[in-house]
Amino acid sequence: MDEAQVARLCEIAPKYGLHLEHQGLIITKINDQATTFDTASYMPDQFIDLLSKIIATNMKADLWQWQ
Template sequence: MTQEQVERLCQIAPKYGLYLEHQGSVITKVDEQTTDLDTAKYMPDQFIDLLSQMIATKMKADLWQWQ
């Protein structure tokens, strides 16, 4: 991904309930979690799929921990 694409992704992510922070082309936060995801290694579709998998994993964990 290019830095412009990362900036755009960070702008539109809240529309889908996801909050991203970046420094250049590196995503530094996904919601409250600090991370170091270098988006330059991904095509945009691949990175969005990765984010979707992260969300699904969090949802599954929340479901199983629900009491």
């Protein structure tokens, strides 16, 4: 990914329930949790798939912790 794509992804992410922060090509926060994903290592589709897996993991955890 390039920096323009990362910036755009951070702009549109809230529409899908994610809040992303970045410094250059590095995603530094996902939903207020610190991280260091280097987006230069991913094609845009691959990184979106990774974010989808994060959402799915969080949804599963919420389901099993629900009472």
